[in-house]
Amino acid sequence: MSYKPGVCTFCGTGCAHLLKTDNGSVDGVFPVQNHPVSRGRLCVRGWNIHELLNTPERITTPLVKKDGALVPASYDEAIGVLVKGLADRKANAAEEIAVLASPRSSNEENYLLTRLARSVWGTNNITLDSDSGHRNSLDVLAAGTGMAGMTGSLEELRSCEYVLVAGIDITKQNPIIGSEIHYAVRSGATLVTVDSRKTQIARLSTSFLQARPGSNKIVYAAMAKILIEENLVDFDFLKKHNDGFEGFANSLGALRDEDISAKTGVSMDAIRAAARGLAAAKSAMVFFSSGISGLDADTISYIYNLFLIAGKVGRPGCGVNPIAGINNLQGGYDMGVAPDLLSGFRPITDAKAASAVSAAWGAPISAKPGRGVHELLESGASKLTALIVVDHDEGIVRHAERIKTIPFVAYIGAYKNPFMEYATVVLPIATYIEDDCTFTNTERRVQLSKKKADAPSGVLPGWKLLSAIAEKSGSKWSYASSAAVMDEIAKITPTYAGISHAKLEGTFGMQWPCDAKNPKGTARLSIEASKTFTFAPVSGSFEVPKPTGDFPSLLMIGKAQHFWHQNNIMRKTSIPLREYNTTLLLYPDGYVDITADEAKAAGVRDGWPVNVVSAKGSMRVQARVTDEVGPGAAYVPYFIQEMISEFLLENVDILKLGEDATIPVRIEKV
Amino acid sequence: MYLIKKSDVLRLAEELGKTHDLYGPFMEPATKQAMFERVGKAADIDLAAPIPALPPKHALLPHYEKILAYSYDKKTQKVDLAPIYDDRPKALFGVRPCDLTGILCLDRFFLGQEFLDEVYKYHRKNLFIVSQTCVAPFKQCFCVCCDGGPAASEGYDLNLTDLGDTYLVEAGSEKGKKLAEAMGLAAADAKHQAEKTRRIDKCITLFDSVATDNKAWISRVMNRVTTGFIDEAVWEYIGNQCFECGACSFVCPTCSCFNIVDLPRKNGGAHESDRVRTWDSCSYEGYTREAGGHNPRKPVEDRRNKRFFCKLSYSQSKKYLRPGCVGCGRCQWVCPGDIGLPNVVTYIRREIHS
Amino acid sequence: MMENGKIVTIPAVATIDEIKDEIPNVRTYYLSFDDKAIDGAFTFRSGQFIMLTVFGEGECAISLPPSPEKDRFHITVRSVGKVTRALGGLSAGDKVGVRGPFGNGFPFDEIKGKNVVFVAGGIGLIPLRSSIVHVLQHRKDFGRVILLSGSRTPSDIMYKYNMKEWQENCEAFYTVDNPTPDWTGETGFVHTLIEKAKVPVENTVAFVCGPPVMFNTVNQELMKRGLSDEFIISTLERHMKCGVGKCQHCAVGRTLVCTDGPVYTYRQIKILGEQI
Numbered sequence A: 001m002s003y004k005p006g007v008c009t010f011c012g013t014g015c016a017h018l019l020k021t022d023n024g025s026v027d028g029v030f031p032v033q034n035h036p037v038s039r040g041r042l043c044v045r046g047w048n049i050h051e052l053l054n055t056p057e058r059i060t061t062p063l064v065k066k067d068g069a070l071v072p073a074s075y076d077e078a079i080g081v082l083v084k085g086l087a088d089r090k091a092n093a094a095e096e097i098a099v100l101a102s103p104r105s106s107n108e109e110n111y112l113l114t115r116l117a118r119s120v121w122g123t124n125n126i127t128l129d130s131d132s133g134h135r136n137s138l139d140v141l142a143a144g145t146g147m148a149g150m151t152g153s154l155e156e157l158r159s160c161e162y163v164l165v166a167g168i169d170i171t172k173q174n175p176i177i178g179s180e181i182h183y184a185v186r187s188g189a190t191l192v193t194v195d196s197r198k199t200q201i202a203r204l205s206t207s208f209l210q211a212r213p214g215s216n217k218i219v220y221a222a223m224a225k226i227l228i229e230e231n232l233v234d235f236d237f238l239k240k241h242n243d244g245f246e247g248f249a250n251s252l253g254a255l256r257d258e259d260i261s262a263k264t265g266v267s268m269d270a271i272r273a274a275a276r277g278l279a280a281a282k283s284a285m286v287f288f289s290s291g292i293s294g295l296d297a298d299t300i301s302y303i304y305n306l307f308l309i310a311g312k313v314g315r316p317g318c319g320v321n322p323i324a325g326i327n328n329l330q331g332g333y334d335m336g337v338a339p340d341l342l343s344g345f346r347p348i349t350d351a352k353a354a355s356a357v358s359a360a361w362g363a364p365i366s367a368k369p370g371r372g373v374h375e376l377l378e379s380g381a382s383k384l385t386a387l388i389v390v391d392h393d394e395g396i397v398r399h400a401e402r403i404k405t406i407p408f409v410a411y412i413g414a415y416k417n418p419f420m421e422y423a424t425v426v427l428p429i430a431t432y433i434e435d436d437c438t439f440t441n442t443e444r445r446v447q448l449s450k451k452k453a454d455a456p457s458g459v460l461p462g463w464k465l466l467s468a469i470a471e472k473s474g475s476k477w478s479y480a481s482s483a484a485v486m487d488e489i490a491k492i493t494p495t496y497a498g499i500s501h502a503k504l505e506g507t508f509g510m511q512w513p514c515d516a517k518n519p520k521g522t523a524r525l526s527i528e529a530s531k532t533f534t535f536a537p538v539s540g541s542f543e544v545p546k547p548t549g550d551f552p553s554l555l556m557i558g559k560a561q562h563f564w565h566q567n568n569i570m571r572k573t574s575i576p577l578r579e580y581n582t583t584l585l586l587y588p589d590g591y592v593d594i595t596a597d598e599a600k601a602a603g604v605r606d607g608w609p610v611n612v613v614s615a616k617g618s619m620r621v622q623a624r625v626t627d628e629v630g631p632g633a634a635y636v637p638y639f640i641q642e643m644i645s646e647f648l649l650e651n652v653d654i655l656k657l658g659e660d661a662t663i664p665v666r667i668e669k670v
Numbered sequence B: 001m002y003l004i005k006k007s008d009v010l011r012l013a014e015e016l017g018k019t020h021d022l023y024g025p026f027m028e029p030a031t032k033q034a035m036f037e038r039v040g041k042a043a044d045i046d047l048a049a050p051i052p053a054l055p056p057k058h059a060l061l062p063h064y065e066k067i068l069a070y071s072y073d074k075k076t077q078k079v080d081l082a083p084i085y086d087d088r089p090k091a092l093f094g095v096r097p098c099d100l101t102g103i104l105c106l107d108r109f110f111l112g113q114e115f116l117d118e119v120y121k122y123h124r125k126n127l128f129i130v131s132q133t134c135v136a137p138f139k140q141c142f143c144v145c146c147d148g149g150p151a152a153s154e155g156y157d158l159n160l161t162d163l164g165d166t167y168l169v170e171a172g173s174e175k176g177k178k179l180a181e182a183m184g185l186a187a188a189d190a191k192h193q194a195e196k197t198r199r200i201d202k203c204i205t206l207f208d209s210v211a212t213d214n215k216a217w218i219s220r221v222m223n224r225v226t227t228g229f230i231d232e233a234v235w236e237y238i239g240n241q242c243f244e245c246g247a248c249s250f251v252c253p254t255c256s257c258f259n260i261v262d263l264p265r266k267n268g269g270a271h272e273s274d275r276v277r278t279w280d281s282c283s284y285e286g287y288t289r290e291a292g293g294h295n296p297r298k299p300v301e302d303r304r305n306k307r308f309f310c311k312l313s314y315s316q317s318k319k320y321l322r323p324g325c326v327g328c329g330r331c332q333w334v335c336p337g338d339i340g341l342p343n344v345v346t347y348i349r350r351e352i353h354s
Numbered sequence C: 001m002m003e004n005g006k007i008v009t010i011p012a013v014a015t016i017d018e019i020k021d022e023i024p025n026v027r028t029y030y031l032s033f034d035d036k037a038i039d040g041a042f043t044f045r046s047g048q049f050i051m052l053t054v055f056g057e058g059e060c061a062i063s064l065p066p067s068p069e070k071d072r073f074h075i076t077v078r079s080v081g082k083v084t085r086a087l088g089g090l091s092a093g094d095k096v097g098v099r100g101p102f103g104n105g106f107p108f109d110e111i112k113g114k115n116v117v118f119v120a121g122g123i124g125l126i127p128l129r130s131s132i133v134h135v136l137q138h139r140k141d142f143g144r145v146i147l148l149s150g151s152r153t154p155s156d157i158m159y160k161y162n163m164k165e166w167q168e169n170c171e172a173f174y175t176v177d178n179p180t181p182d183w184t185g186e187t188g189f190v191h192t193l194i195e196k197a198k199v200p201v202e203n204t205v206a207f208v209c210g211p212p213v214m215f216n217t218v219n220q221e222l223m224k225r226g227l228s229d230e231f232i233i234s235t236l237e238r239h240m241k242c243g244v245g246k247c248q249h250c251a252v253g254r255t256l257v258c259t260d261g262p263v264y265t266y267r268q269i270k271i272l273g274e275q276i
């Protein structure tokens, strides 16, 4: 009986698996039929997770930089270097120290990391890597509904009548959620996909609205406008449960009917049908990407407001569902890994919450929000001198040049990583199968993963290492186990109040809020529990990027969809790595997707080299002729960034705007 | 033919366990999922467990297996090569007929072609198979459509049939006979044989009401699949639903495609490597990609096409001496799309009719 | 260990005796087996291939360019990926592993007495070299022997050191797409040589290897002149892992390139419904 149950830790779906663990090595994986979300399925990543768990590329000993080279050291010595490095900066910690946490770390690890940062190192500069998209989603949902997470439940998806896929390549990003959507469609649900690219889920949709790049928001606003004009608004629901409807309705006045098709390239009839379908359905869910960059807050606000108008929030089978691309992105925010948050997504300025936290920690914490690590790295003016990085995901270090100038860099992680190059000190930790720990999936499901194998000789689990760092810094923590850490999390975090390892054991997880009122957790936000929902403020601006004569095509740079391509842990596998690299076998110089018409106009064929020219610069890639993009659109996957990095740098301001940002370009034959 | 009391049947397993690594079906306690796997002791085996989620294939073709350990020191130019063959005696106890048929397919494929697969040969060498007749089907089963069950006719050392309070024990090999004799099992007679036949017939009649998930009229589509006369649109419809997860290949008792990679040895010395062989799937895009610039561009429906060609064409059947599908229904429940083999057969059949 | 004259499972260790640069990114490696018994017993047919292990990196399929008789044992490899690039990093004296020979090989017995035309595009000459040398070694068994070789530039011509000998012993034509000032041979794509060489189609077999575009145009040209697709012979390259018909990576239609190929007739390739 060597197959032991656990949770897949690649993406935010949180599928259950059985890992074949014999003699300390993981020699296979198998899905679990009874798990309420994954129901016996895994995706290509999940089916090959043992390749990662078997990689020889582990960090097996602490390392300390001496004379420019990392040399093995004892934990004691290495922790000493870390503690001293940070103690030296303690006086000005809020300016000088920053922590880049990982959305892959367990809840217990991330919680303790915030404790270290805030109460021991004295800094609130702590950020989850790859943060912005999900933060936008959580801000909108927390302000609107009080729930800082997906409001729906994946378990209810199968019986949902109407699904809106809002620009997420979900069968690639979170395939098993994509599979559940496909199941719902087969059971009769209407599936509407709004996207600028024809993804697999678009092909499986009842209706695909291919909006011009950068215009997706208008489609959602137009749907809302149609519902209001056609009196399809759920007035009963709004009367009882809304706040701010009129304001939102008025703001839609700025959107003129005649502009809608012109700006989006989608016919009014198609948008109208999609809107009517939403109103007519008893239940509806919307899915959007909350990955690497995700959507901007304004677009999310329109989506959320649309669902409020339709009365599709807080009811059975309904949900506004941001989808986390990384396994514990949601859990990271739950644990308060952000410059301005405490656990349970409470603002650090909340005095009552802060005092409970500081009482539990036996140390004061600053109520002044810190700054985001990426912001600090980007700003030339910041006084950052020490950076602690945990399990960094990206194979390519974004701020490499800046980080090289930071005098003190510490890396904490299980796997070897390009980041180690910059580190003054490296501290290894165990992987998730080498200790008990919990992860929270994209639908707030907190799942326990039990220890199945021993860590490489002498390597500590995260909670023990962080405790040892605290201890050497003079703070005595007294957790006896990772379960004890969760007990403390439960004590000070209202949404996790009813959660413990003991209760999770033998279950497929519990969805927060889990407290005295909801001892078994809460599958879905419900109207009964939250009387009033508030409309999200919106910009009222419906500008779309305009191609010009010189640059007639709008170039999209795909991030979330292609996150896995350059992922540091994918690079430690064989089959998933091969799969993520296959397109590059055909297009070894990287590629740009263009339509057949566009190719003809440029005089090129599939595979031919082209220059993609923007106002600021150009890049040379191969043309990939496809029907995945629409007319006037072009698409470059972010994962080829090594090949096009200069072009990306030239256009970095635009890219920061999020997943829907576009660059006007022209395609030229080389 | 022998008899053994129901309450004693695991004594056979216990006896085998003395000289073999013992594998059998059981309910995994935490997930309540039927598995077929190595057990700690005979008593862990639950012959009544439903068709296991995981076929016994992994005992012969592991998901992840080191097949060669080597070292090469460039300084001394010394090369050491040590093949890793696993010939541990293994006893598979309570194998369902479909899964046994799957093992026979693997045997013919790995041992019966131009070359013999050395690694498989060693796994197979000291294998003892105790199969069990299915006296009732499960929801997902359609073995009757493709002669994969519900009773085993060959390939076992011992076969068990539940006759109520006793099991009929049939020996299919000298090894099996020896064990039955050594255990001093009582002899069975024609009456018991007749009861077995009655129970198999009963099982077959139950398919209509119990095995409702899948049906696959395989013979109807084999000709089409072999000749390739299937509308592109059907393949496209199928291809659009493939999530390229590989699951269908992994859970299939007859799928045997593998990948090979050489990896530096985990915790090994600087010059040490392992050659590792792992399950692979023709549904993966990278499976057929060739380095070197020119690659036939393959849409996903072509790749799906390949798996069904393998399961359902005459040319491939020549390698297995039967269709490549044994009717276990597993690929249907693991598929994130809706294109397990039985469904695909249905889609093709519909196209033939329309 | 050899079974039926083949090294099937465990690679036999061989030493790189010498390395020769061919064209940019392509080198020829002369090998000898460390086990003298194998060195003596290892025989193969033109068109067969080996599985080459670069220790620590992995295995890949590589053709055998030497003639089965009287030729130094060697391989010619282009660096494209993990294994082939690692091979490029080795030097004379280093060790590699060899399994094989595998595959069907070219059908020489069936084509005795016929005219033989070799058409190679770029490194397509690698899998053809063995046959060219073999045919020239048995020159009197064949009718006209014609070699048409196309390369991008003069410095991309494979096996330049064989050029003179081949030109002397058969009707050899070399062409380049982009000539340099000192180039005296033909200019243009290789299919234009078919006309120039007055390639016969009666009682003729053509061996065609090269990139897909070249392969297709050459075949169209030959067929236009009346050569049946049955007599156009090529080799297929596919992703390959085991070489012995088990891993199934190289499945092409109902066949496996490793055991049923790599040599196919153009007719077979068309029936299999695959692209080259």
Ligand SMILES: Cc1cc2nc3c(=O)[nH]c(=O)nc-3n(C[C@H](O)[C@H](O)[C@H](O)COP(=O)(O)OP(=O)(O)OC[C@H]3O[C@@H](n4cnc5c(N)ncnc54)[C@H](O)[C@@H]3O)c2cc1C
Pocket (backbone or CB within 6 Å): A581, A584, A585, A588, B290, B291, B292, B293, B294, C049, C058, C059, C060, C061, C062, C063, C064, C076, C077, C078, C079, C080, C081, C082, C083, C084, C085, C126, C127, C236, C237, C238, C239, C240, C257, C262
């Ligand atoms: C029967 C047969 C005979 C063969 N004979 C020969 C021969 O004689 N000589 C010879 O040189 N080859 C020959 N080949 C081809 C050879 O087998 C492949 O080139 C080899 O398998 C590549 O292995 P690799 O590990 O180097 O590449 P892999 O590591 O498999 O290559 C994959 C990786 O390399 C990269 N890559 C691959 N191709 C390209 C490309 N074109 N451009 C950019 N990056 C790329 C990709 O990033 C990919 O991740 C033959 C193949 C077959 C089937």
Ligand code: SF4
Pocket (backbone or CB within 6 Å): A008, A009, A010, A011, A012, A013, A014, A015, A038, A041, A042, A043, A044, A045, A046, A047, A174, A175, A176, A177
């Ligand atoms: S969908 Fe996500 S959680 Fe599920 S198997 Fe794939 S990577 Fe793992």
Ligand code: SF4
Pocket (backbone or CB within 6 Å): B248, B251, B252, B253, B254, B255, B311, B324, B325, B326, B327, B328, B329, B330, B331, B332, B340, B341, B342
């Ligand atoms: S093809 Fe599907 S149903 Fe048939 S044997 Fe394989 S897994 Fe079972």
Ligand code: SF4
Pocket (backbone or CB within 6 Å): B241, B242, B243, B244, B245, B246, B247, B248, B249, B283, B331, B334, B335, B336, B337, B338, B339, B340
């Ligand atoms: S199980 Fe389904 S989705 Fe997965 S590879 Fe097979 S056919 Fe495709």
